[in-house]
Amino acid sequence: MEYEGVSPEHGAGSLRRIKLTLAYNGTNFCGWQIQKNDRTVQQVLQDALTALHKHPVIVTGSGRTDSGVHAIGQAAHFDTTLASIPAEKFIPALNTLLPEDIRIRKSVEVPETFHARFHAVEREYRYYISLLSENNPFTRPFTHTVADMPAVRLLNTYARIIAGTHDFTTFSAAGDTSKTKIRNIGSAAFYMEKGQLVFRIKGNAFLWRMVRSLVGTMLELAQKSESPEKMLEILNAADRRFAGTTAPAKGLFLYRVSYA
Amino acid sequence: MEYEGVSPEHGAGSLRRIKLTLAYNGTNFCGWQIQKNDRTVQQVLQDALTALHKHPVIVTGSGRTDSGVHAIGQAAHFDTTLASIPAEKFIPALNTLLPEDIRIRKSVEVPETFHARFHAVEREYRYYISLLSENNPFTRPFTHTVADMPAVRLLNTYARIIAGTHDFTTFSAAGDTSKTKIRNIGSAAFYMEKGQLVFRIKGNAFLWRMVRSLVGTMLELAQKSESPEKMLEILNAADRRFAGTTAPAKGLFLYRVSYA
Numbered sequence: 001m002e003y004e005g006v007s008p009e010h011g012a013g014s015l016r017r018i019k020l021t022l023a024y025n026g027t028n029f030c031g032w033q034i035q036k037n038d039r040t041v042q043q044v045l046q047d048a049l050t051a052l053h054k055h056p057v058i059v060t061g062s063g064r065t066d067s068g069v070h071a072i073g074q075a076a077h078f079d080t081t082l083a084s085i086p087a088e089k090f091i092p093a094l095n096t097l098l099p100e101d102i103r104i105r106k107s108v109e110v111p112e113t114f115h116a117r118f119h120a121v122e123r124e125y126r127y128y129i130s131l132l133s134e135n136n137p138f139t140r141p142f143t144h145t146v147a148d149m150p151a152v153r154l155l156n157t158y159a160r161i162i163a164g165t166h167d168f169t170t171f172s173a174a175g176d177t178s179k180t181k182i183r184n185i186g187s188a189a190f191y192m193e194k195g196q197l198v199f200r201i202k203g204n205a206f207l208w209r210m211v212r213s214l215v216g217t218m219l220e221l222a223q224k225s226e227s228p229e230k231m232l233e234i235l236n237a238a239d240r241r242f243a244g245t246t247a248p249a250k251g252l253f254l255y256r257v258s259y260a
Numbered sequence: 261m262e263y264e265g266v267s268p269e270h271g272a273g274s275l276r277r278i279k280l281t282l283a284y285n286g287t288n289f290c291g292w293q294i295q296k297n298d299r300t301v302q303q304v305l306q307d308a309l310t311a312l313h314k315h316p317v318i319v320t321g322s323g324r325t326d327s328g329v330h331a332i333g334q335a336a337h338f339d340t341t342l343a344s345i346p347a348e349k350f351i352p353a354l355n356t357l358l359p360e361d362i363r364i365r366k367s368v369e370v371p372e373t374f375h376a377r378f379h380a381v382e383r384e385y386r387y388y389i390s391l392l393s394e395n396n397p398f399t400r401p402f403t404h405t406v407a408d409m410p411a412v413r414l415l416n417t418y419a420r421i422i423a424g425t426h427d428f429t430t431f432s433a434a435g436d437t438s439k440t441k442i443r444n445i446g447s448a449a450f451y452m453e454k455g456q457l458v459f460r461i462k463g464n465a466f467l468w469r470m471v472r473s474l475v476g477t478m479l480e481l482a483q484k485s486e487s488p489e490k491m492l493e494i495l496n497a498a499d500r501r502f503a504g505t506t507a508p509a510k511g512l513f514l515y516r517v518s519y520a
Contacts, residue, residue, distance in 0.1 A: 025397045070398075092393065103395035133352065135363035137285045138330075138402065 014083045017114055018090060019075060020045075020059075021106035026070040026249065027141065028101060033064045041065070041074075041102060048097040049078055062120045062257040066209065068249030070142065072126075073105070075257040077116040114259075122186060122202055122258040125211045128251045129197040129219070143196060144215075144251035150222035152197065155190040157228040158218045161235060162188040162201070169238040171213040173246070178207055181238070188214075200255075209246055217244035274343045277374055278350060279335060280305075280319075281366035286330040286509065287401065288361060293324045301325070301334075301362060308357040309338055322376045322517040323383065326469065328509030330402065332386075333365070335517040337376040374519075382446060382462055382518040385471045388511045389457040389479070403456060404475075404511035410482035412457065415450040417488040418478045421495060422448040422461070429498040431473040433506070438467055441498070448474075460515075469506055477504035 022045070030038035034046070042059055049057035062075040085093065090107040098104070130143040162185050169181040185203040192198070199215055221230055221244070234242045282305070290298035294306070302319055309317035322335040345353065350367040358364070390403040422445050429441040445463040452458070459475055481490055481504070494502040 023395060023397050091395075095393070095395065100401050101397050103397045103400065105395045133355070135283060135351075135355065135365045137283050137361050137363045140363065141360050142398065 014081060015079045015112065016083070016087075017077055017079050017110050017112045018087055019077050019106075019108050019110045019114060019116065020090070020094075020104055022071065022074050022076065023103050023105055024071050024074065025101040025142075026065060026068050029067065031065055031067040031069065032061055032074070041071075042076075044099065044102060045076070045094075048094050051097055052093055053081060055081070060116050062116045063123065063205075063254075065254050066249055066252075069252045069254065070250075071254040073124075073256040074254050075116050075120065075259075077110065077114060079112075116257075119259050120205075120257050121260050122204060122256075123206060123254065124200065124202045124256040124258075125206070126253045126255045127199040127201075127211060127215045127247065128253070129199070129215075130195070134195070139196075142250060142253075144248050146219065148223075149197060150219060152190050152192060154222050154225070155197075155199075155218055158221055158231040159188040159190055159199070161228055161231045162214060166235060167238050168207055168210055168235075170234055170240060170243050171210045171217070172207040172240060173209040173213070174240065176208045181207060183207060183210070212247045212249065212252060213243050215251075216247040219247065220244035274341060275339045275372065276343070276347075277337055277339050277370050277372045278347055279337050279366075279368050279370045279374060279376065280350070280354075280364055282331065282334050282336065283363050283365055284331050284334065285361040285402075286325060286328050289327065291325055291327040291329065292321055292334070301331075302336075304359065304362060305336070305354075308354050311357055312353055313341060315341070320376050322380045323465075323514075325514050326509055326512075329512045329514065330510075331514040333384075333516040334514050335376050335380065335519075337370065337374060339372075376517075379519050380465075380517050381520050382464060382516075383466060383514065384460065384462045384516040384518075385466070386513045386515045387459040387461075387471060387475045387507065388513070389459070389475075390455070394455070399456075402510060402513075404508050406479065408483075409457060410479060412450050412452060414482050414485070415457075415459075415478055418481055418491040419448040419450055419459070421488055421491045422474060426495060427498050428467055428470055428495075430494055430500060430503050431470045431477070432467040432500060433469040433473070434500065436468045441467060443467060443470070472507045472509065472512060473503050475511075476507040479507065480504035 024041050029041050032041045034040050034043045046057060046059050057078050059076050059078045065071060087107050087109040091104045094104045128143040130145055131149055132145045132147050134140050165184045167182050172181055183203055183205055188201040190199050201211055284301050289301050292301045294300050294303045306317060306319050317338050319336050319338045325331060347367050347369040351364045354364045388403040390405055391409055392405045392407050394400050425444045427442050432441055443463055443465055448461040450459050461471055
């Protein structure tokens with residue numbers, strides 16, 4: 001390892017906070033958050049940082065992703081005692097230690113008050129849907145497959161109802177412990193890209209499994225050619241029993257986390 | 261299964277030969293050819309065909325691919341007793357039964373004299389190379405990673421030497437039982453595509469591990485900035501000891517098999 005010779009320099013004065021942007025293929029991870037006996041992104045990342053620092057390092061993510069959910073632009077921060085490593089050198093240093101299904105994309109020094117979770121102002125998710133007949137074995141595992149491709153125009157009549165500030169109780173999961181189910185969605189839209197249907201949603205924060213519940217519900221409504229009023233009714237019900245089946249994890253990507 | 265109700269109709273008169281074009285992610289396969297106790301493409305495909313026909317079906321491929329080698333356009337044939345299935349319907353029928361890492365892309369009826377191996381006139385392989393710093397966890401596992409990207413222009417001075425009819429003994433593998441090591445290469449070239457280095461080679465046939473041996477050798481020559489004369493010398497030596505390290509399987513794709 002290139003940085004093996006670098007000795008940790010302890011002492012408050014030498015601590016620097018580093019913000020990482022990372023991508024991962026969630027297929028073989030039990031989600032982001034550390035769990036006993038399970039392979040998680042946070043655990044694997046902390047193990048690599050600990051190996052690099054030769055002392056335990058804690059990583060704080062922008063938020064959890066569920067088992068099987070992927071990331072293109074997850075964000076996280078940690079404090080380093082390695083005074084002589086330029087921030088960007090954590091990219092090759094960590095990627096050498098990490099398995100191929102996690103890759104560090106960016107590494108920058110941030111003020112010591114920066115917090116990956118509390119300071120995130122917008123999160124963007126993308127959900128990929130393809131036809132059952134999709135025959136590319138390299139991309140198909142990262143999409144939810146459906147028998148018939150619903151009309152993008154119809155789906156967007158539902159998606160427009162999501163945008164704005166609403167009580168999203170209908171699209172929350174059993175066991176969600178959030179104090180409030182009110183969230184602000186900046187934009188939500190479906191579009192076609194390279195033969196796949198993509199749902200892009202941006203918001204300040206999301207309830208647990210909210211994106212997958214929204215996608216599953218809208219796909220079901222489109223199948224039945226329901227009117228957008230039906231979607232409004234379901235949202236306003238503020239009752240989980242009105243939601244459709246939660247769409248599978250494998251189609252969901254945490255695409256970007258933005259900071260002020 | 262959609263075709264469960266279709267009864268096999270036996271008798272020579274009802275046999276039709278079907279040509280399949282298929283793609284597979286070779287990561288979790290021990291290559292194409294059936295082996296006891298190993299997961300192979302041919303075995304998994306025959307199992308699906310056997311389940312569909314309710315009697316054993318044999319599949320003949322255009323050629324073997326090694327453990328870990330991928331395919332975009334492998335070709336194969338089999339004879340069907342299912343008289344009432346239109347050829348193209350084998351696509352959804354098989355894809356429903358197959359695991360996600362094999363996908364049938366095309367299915368057409370061919371004359372009963374067609375042979376996927378003997379009648380193939382050209383095979384095209386592509387080999388993908390990326391930098392160690394490649395940070396896309398979804399595409400990186402399908403490339404061979406190198407510390408420095410060699411100059412495409414230099415690599416092509418070597419590749420031009422391969423084109424034509426030569427004795428490729430230098431690039432054969434130990435244990436190759438081919439009667440002759442002479443092969444005819446129609447074209448061989450490197451080019452950049454989406455930040456990756458690609459080696460594309462077309463020929464009537466290839467020796468076992470020949471493409472990977474060629475790639476490994478040329479990458480080593482480029483690293484040392486060797487002249488094309490060195491490549492010519494290695495080829496003319498007709499001696500395996502002159503070849504470089506065989507490049508890993510994960511970067512190799514059987515891209516297309518052409519028939520007259």
